[in-house]
Amino acid sequence: MYRRKEMYWFIGSMVLILILNFIFFGSNAFSTDTTVDLNIHDTYFVIANIHLVVSLSVFLFFGIYLIRTLYRSFKNLAANIILMISIILLILIFTTTYSLITVLIQQSAGWTIYPPLSAGAIEHEIEPAEHYLGVLKNLVYGIQILLLILLAFCGYKTGRNYKQS
16 A cells, blocks of 8 residues: 555656646657757857756656655655755756856856056056856755755665664
């Protein structure tokens, strides 16, 4: 009965995720050649749908199984393992996001103003304000640290619960 219940939860989660992906991305959600176009100010991003579908799926699995695991106090081995796998996948997604933000910061830091303003005398140094991408980069880094702590805690509780039995 226990394994059957877990299989129903997993299949139900998959069906919910497929329905939500179909609602958000339409019938072409799982096609490899479809893209989403994002126009942010003067920058135009083209992202393959599959990247967004996988990210949304991992976030939903994480949310569903985090609630299940906390509700059952880490006593369900299958839910714990699925939660740990989704945490690892989230860490990989946030690592990719962190790398992308770092590249965007490096690109925006190297801008040159033309014509150069070096002809006049500089009276004082102007400190650059904190870049919004720098704040976002620190936020993503903090989320990664929290996910690693949650992964370690989940592994500890899972090992402790199943070492005793």
